[in-house]
Amino acid sequence: MTRLAAFKPMKELMTRYYIEAKTAADRPVGWITSGAPVEFLYAMDVIPVYPENYAAMCAAGHQSVALMEAAEAAGFSQDICAYARTDFGQDLLRGGPAGGLPAPQFLVCSTNICRTVVKWYEVVARKYRVPLFVVLKRPFDRDRLQAAIELSRRASGRWKQILELGRSVPTPFTSLDAFIHIAPIVTLRGTAACADYYELLHAEVSERARCGIGAVPDERYRVLWDNLPIWFKMRSFEKFFEERRCALAAATYASSWAGIEDAAELATADARASLAASYLNLYINSGFAQRIRYLARMIAEFRLTGFIMHSNRSCKPYSVGMYRLKEELCRLTGKPGVVIEADQNDPRVFSEDQVEARLEAFIEAMASHA
Amino acid sequence: MFAEFHETIADIPAAVRKHRDRLGRPVVGVLPAYFPLELIHAAGGYPVRLWGAGAPIARAEAYLQPYCCSVARSALELEMSGRAELIQAYAFTSLCDTLINLRELFRRLFTKPVLGLSMPVTPSAEGRREFLCAELANLLQALAGITGRRPSPESLRESARRFGRVRALERELYRHRREHPGNIANADFYAVLKAGFFLPVEEYERLLDGLLHRLEAVAAPRVRRPRVVLSGMVFEPLNAQGLFDAVGADVVDDDLASGWRSVSKDPLPVEDLAAGIDAYLFGGAPCVCIHHPGRDRHDYLVKKVRDAAADGVVFWYVKFCEPDAFDRPQLLARLEREGIAATVVEVDVSTSGIEALRTRIQAFCEMIGGLEA
Secondary structure, eight states: OOOOTTHHHHHHHHHHHHHHHHHOSSSOEEEEOTTSOTHHHHHTTOEEEOHHHHHHHHHHTTOHHHHHHHHHHTTOOTTSOHHHHHHHHHHHHTOTTTTSOOOOSEEEOOTTSOSHHHHHHHHHHHHHTOOBSOOOOSOOOHHHHHHHHHHHHHHHHHHHHHHHGGGSSSOSSOHHHHHHHTHHHHHSTTSHHHHHHHHHHHHHHHHHHHTTOOSSTTOOEEEEEESSOOGGGHHHHHHHHHHTTEEEEEETTGGGGSOGGGOGGGGSSOHHHHHHHHHHOOGGGSOHHHHHHHHHHHHHHTTOSEEEEEEETTOHHHHTTHHHHHHHHHHHHOOOEEEEEEOSSOGGGOOHHHHHHHHHHHHHHHHHHO | OOHHHHHHHHSHHHHHHHHHHHHOOOEEEEESSOOOHHHHHHTTOEEEEOSOOOSOOSGGGGTSOTTSOHHHHHHHHHHHTTTTTTEEEEEEEOSSHHHHHHHHHHHHHOOSOEEEEOOOOOSOHHHHHHHHHHHHHHHHHHHHHHHSSOOOHHHHHHHHHHHHHHHHHHHHHHHHHHHSTTSSOHHHHHHHHHHHHHSOHHHHHHHHHHHHHHHHTOOOOOOOOOEEEEEESOOOSGGGTTHHHHTTOEEEEEEETTTHHHHTOOOOOOTTHHHHHHHHHHSSSOOTTSOOTTSOHHHHHHHHHHHTTOSEEEEEEETTOHHHHHHHHHHHHHHHHTTOEEEEEEEOTTOOOOHHHHHHHHHHHHHHHOOOO
């Protein structure tokens, strides 16, 4: 796979973000969950820090195991979310690529992604003696909020267009690309730097689409990925799928930050109501009937040949009930599907042989289906 | 004294069938905690609480991964294996991520109606009330679809009074146990509570009245044995309930979602039902599944141990229960700072193998109470 030129500016953007978060003494730091409305914080000059994003970075850099082991040694069960364990570990060891996260002055938590984050942030709140669901004693400027929302819309609108370019055959931008380039939309939406970055990325991916350049050479299969990435397997999956001429052309997870533009209420004057509508409009926050409709629509619109569901031990809202979704989706679309058992962050519960065997069988099923 | 309670839980389907036939009310299976049973009762339903069936998982394997807790897996197993034929509808609360998705799974797999009560998380009482108003409108309508009628103000008041009184009687039972450790065997105490999951409220009230009356006459002083507080979601599997009796220890109080956390709730205020349900959900003892920043579990558990003059805490951990697992390390550290001994046992409510549990509990009780090995 040819690395996108936008990769370098994205790395620089994220490095600047983490340096600023760790060094800015004059701005408060708040820890925030990935699905919470961060625009309010940017409008109030807060530095939002995302333990989920940091945990993913740790796993992608193969540093999560040592951190999770530290958390487990401190008593946290392997039964809890591996992101949370990675976060508790980075806090204990000051570990990971940025040498640990800056301490929070408050926490913002939204259950639109899961209820687990409440438990996670309760632990952090007790440790740091900081409030959860805070009311900030800082000036709040409605115009600044509106500006942050506009920037957020610009970025997520572009992100959505980039993901939709995955419909092109061959796909110019795979889900694995999306998982790499997702970091700014998670952490920096509501800032100009983020909006500008996705303009850059969009230009590059559109050009690839226009020229018919596929991300996977000689693309034969086009597949949907459901659930979080397996962060510690990004590189080997890239190779695995490329060798089998299989492009992951769509992903439910990457689309989670592409919804803000959709909410019709955004045109209304009440910025808070419009933000609430867009943040509730998440795949993971919907019932199974809606999920099946959404998945079937993606399979049709992206002209997919099959789908992969990641049964992710760390993410129950995504995973519990998945085997039923797979059955129904196969029936509804007539496409082959597979469920693989893994974890977003914990390589110790990943069975290479088992996963590869299932994926091989799935690719064979697509071959015979075609 | 406890025979009727033990008979009920020895053959739950028989007990439920008998009462359903007598009452003619549709049976609603509640999964598992904090759904206001009063609503179901007031609408003409017969609520039963499902905290794990104690049977091996076979069919449910096809739909629930091994990393889902055994409470969820055994509820699905019960329905898939045809052993839940008496249950005409289900009612779920949003206690945790697994149960939220289990509710969706039931809706896709089965044709029985499935009710849901999503519990609000926001600290603003006004926001919670607004949210619950919307929830209630849907809930009461769905309930009427099952029972044929919506609760009337009178039936709500009567149900709230009845369930409120039952919880008050259960609290009396807790008080008796705390003040007279050893008077009630642990297995008997939890048989009484468990029978309450399945008996109609009127029948259960009658039995509890009788039991408490008879208990007044029994106050024999006992030799002081090791005293334990249990903390967790549910004290299952059933055959483990006699373990503390077998090793000669007394459970003097508990912090169980199926126990004191439910029993401690005041009568449901029904005049403003949304505000009443808010008060019901967020009132009573704190729970791992209900975010309530003003009421920390740490002080609460320490006080409970002191009040009961207990020697230690046993965390009865239903494997894969994330909310419970998140809280535990900090809670253990706090107990250690307070000089309170604690241990953790991991259980699966769908298995009957309890030998390892017995060894662990015995060792802990020997440690805290000087039991002879």
